[in-house]
Amino acid sequence: MKFSLNFVKEFIDLKESPQKVANLLTMAGLEVEHIYREGHDWILETEVTSNRPDWLSIVGIAYELSALLRRKLKVKIPRLITKPLLKEIDIIIEDKEGCPIYLARLIKGVKVEDSPSWLKHKIVACGINPVNNIVDITNYCMIKWGNPLHAFDFDKIEGNVYVRRAKKEEKFTGLDEKERILTEENLVISDERKIIALAGIIGGKNTEVDQNTKNILLEGAIFSPVRIRRSRRARGIETESSYRFERRVSWERLKIASQEAVNLILSLGGGKLYGCIEKGRRPQRKTRRIVISLPHLENYLGERIPKQEVKTILTYLGFQVEKVYKEKLCLKPPSLRMDVSYPVDVYEEVARIYGYDRIKPTLPFIPKQIIYSSFYQFKKVLRDFLISLGIKEIITYSITSQSLLEELKEKNFIKISNPLRQQENVLRPTLLCGGIEAVKHNLNQKAFSLKFFEIANIYFKEEKSYKEKANLAIAFSGERNQAFYLKGVVREVLRFANIKDYSWVPTEKANFTNALDIVKDSQSLGFLGKIDSRLKEKFDLTEDLYFAQIDLEKLWEKREPRYFSPFSRFPVVFRDISIALKEVKFSQLEEIIKKEAGNYFKGVEVIDIYQGKKIPPQIFALTLRVYYQAQDRTLTSLEVDAMHDRIRKILGEIEGVILR
Structure with a gap:
């Protein structure tokens, strides 16, 4: 993002040199990549991280400098006007998930012309080309507040405005005059007959504000970051608006940015505000409150910061200090700071503003050695043992598809209530899924003599509860007599765990032929076998696959004490x-x-x-x-x-x- 230093100075008194400002921001996490002079102004180019959408505005950068320099801001909030109610047109939000709030204001009798030089300079300094006074005002307010706005030529809108998903293969021509064929994934703004904008990304050519425009409809909205990101990627277009919507914009600043745009349009373009309409509502979110401990902060930073200075830093950053205890503070984070959820996030904010350079270098405190559980150590040593046998460890996904498990005839699997992808919607009840995928991938890469193992958890339903158990899977493929080799390795694992008096019991097992159960005290510790021809054909495997799975928790329970006896000095x-x-x-x-x-x-x-x-x-x-x-x-x-x-x-x- 590019921004003008003179623009920032309108909201905070800055006596520091541009280089000093750049250094302050960089040390605080907002990296300034380039700095150069342009007339009487200085331009700073920054790299904004995805978790800090508040830095995508001049006011946001002014807030950051205010905290770093402990200086008051000079930000004026315009008086909000919400009347009269707009009656000439209605807004219908069909996709409420994609657009929680839509705000529209109708201004009639405007005069579209070139922008004054001060307005042109400010948007050009921030990397945006001037178009006309109306469009430039929307861009100016976006740069200032971080909330994108859009102006439609009201007379080109036919009927009401709809926020909906595009229809399959529906066509749209943007302001860049490129025609795009949309899909049902795309969120659009339309009237009764046509699409007038690709929501949050680019306006339509058919409602462009030009020299003949007299009446405008000013749009301000909150769009789903996920929807905007998908549309932008699918259509191959990135704009200043989409860049901000993808990173989440401020609910509180939406009306402020819209009102300032109205005030500037009336001032620079004339006309009259005929009405306002707001549809949708802000989703009810649980209020975030974080309690921080000053001793924990000291332990985290290695330096004690006075309580009053901590309060001052957090107040400048926009945190509300609701309660103050002896060694604790109860805070409410700013609404736009979705990246702040835990005390450690607050500690990082305090450290940034306090200054990493002010923290004295000290040797870290070395805690006592963590004593892991014996079972944890058992798994760790077993892993090393299997590697010493020449078997390679694999790590596979614990999430898989329901269709795959149904193919494996698994029943007691656990469904995920909110999967990121519908293809990956259940937790694995067996390690066979990952074993097959790993073997198939390596066979396709012309790798043979495959010997894999995995130590991981499986998940399944048992009666009315959910279970999670550590298991060992071993998969061999690509050589003759792998069945005997696999059995030998399993025998070595049992010997490693000091399991005695067990037996191999032939069993009928789904997906396997020649399967054997490993039985001790009438309990199955696991099984081994060769996958059947149905699975081999289903997964298009070019070689036989031999597979074993052992319940490590049962193995741990059934182990016997290990006694050591002296080696015989005499020959075998x-x-x-x-x-x-x-x-x-x-x-x-x-x-x-x-x-x-x-x-x-x-x-x-x-x-x-x-x-x-x-x-x-x-x-x-x-x-x-x-x-x-x-x-x-x-x-x-x-x-x-x-x-x-x-x-x-x-x-x-x-x-x-x-x-x-």
């Missing part, structure tokens, strides 16, 4: 057993081997699996490697062979097991 000996089997669980074989080996059992693993030629259908050929170790001596070959032969014999007696 292993022997292999080759078998063919059908419908026999590995856990059954493991249990027999463990029982027969007794204290010498160190472990058992599958080192090879084969199914194909020379092997009947439904039969798997496995090679098991059994590890033996003693704590007190080196086992001899005779001992190991005798033990191993006994185990082979017992395994061979199991129905469905064939020794090879």
Whole structure:
């Protein structure tokens, strides 16, 4: 935004140099990017942040300087005239959400001509080209107060004025003489037959104020920032008006800006005010009150500021100090300062105006180390453990679409009452959604051998309450034998959590084939399986996806105390057993081997699996490697062979097991 320093000086006494003013504003957060001289005036170009719409006006900048310099303002508020009631025309607001308030004033008998030089200079200094006295007055009041206004040629309006949404493919030609095809998303001002303005953005060519205009309808309104932003982006047009409406304009200054425009039009263009009409009403908003603590302020800034100085700063900034306690102040923020909601926001305002350069540099207070819950630490260490296994962590959205969950046959999901996007309107009850999306994205990028995990919360309804639980998801894709690898990783997770005496139970689970439940004490800790062909085809996956999900809270509850024993100093000996089997669980074989080996059992693993030629259908050929170790001596070959032969014999007696 560009503004004239002479314009600002009309509202506050400034003896400081332009460079000093620029430095003050920059240090307070309103960055002055350029400063240059133009005749007897100085022009400052600033970068206004989106949370400070009050800086988009000369009066707003004067308020800021008033607080920084502790000087009184010289702002005169015009006397508001709301009568007589306008009868020649009616205003009908059809889209009350898009336009809460619309104010119109009819002035007849005006003379449209060039603006006086003082008016031209002020708007040119702020980056706006002069047009004629009527249009220049509306721009002047916008620059001064921050509220955009618009003047229509009243005689070109046919019937009443409507604030509505555009119809599909309705056409509109703006003051820039470009024709635009609108959509139902666009908010427009129209009469009985045509669109006369794209609301809050640009007026229509068909109601332009020109040299032949005698009667004008002056518009002042409050438009929805969201609607204006969407219209501006869709139509590819940005104006001074849209820039301000998008950042929210002041309710209180709407009538003030409109009244000053009327006064200037009557003074510079002649004519007579024939009537006023106001439609809509300001939405009832909960009054914001903030209680700040002076000790907290001192702790936040690292410096104590006297109570009276804090009150003075806040008063100059437009805060109302309603109550004063011993160490606290009860405040009501200015209506336009929607960015101030919490005490910390007020502390920042005090620091800005007090001056960051006045705060002495001190070493920060180092609080005691935060002691996290054991469960938090468990998740943190588990995350590091999975990364050490070569699995990459992913973080996916907790919000997803209802249609996706219905495709996954999920039922107990929680709907969001006010979603930002209708496509994302429910909280995830499973981590499968994000896992599928992550795998699909990486497969589409020609990445293979995918190994992902995610530790995150899921959300679901249980009876009449809402539940939130921490879960672990593991997703593998892109290589052969991923099912066994996934099961091995899940086994390592269970070992990490010191879960013992659990079992793998085949189960029927929606969206999965060959699914296994992880069961301990008759409770399911989670499951793993391969997604079925329906989902694979639905999500257009080029590879199989193996997925596991574990309830971390149950895992935490079922863990057993961990005891440490000394390592054996003696070597481990292993022997292999080759078998063919059908419908026999590995856990059954493991249990027999463990029982027969007794204290010498160190472990058992599958080192090879084969199914194909020379092997009947439904039969798997496995090679098991059994590890033996003693704590007190080196086992001899005779001992190991005798033990191993006994185990082979017992395994061979199991129905469905064939020794090879």
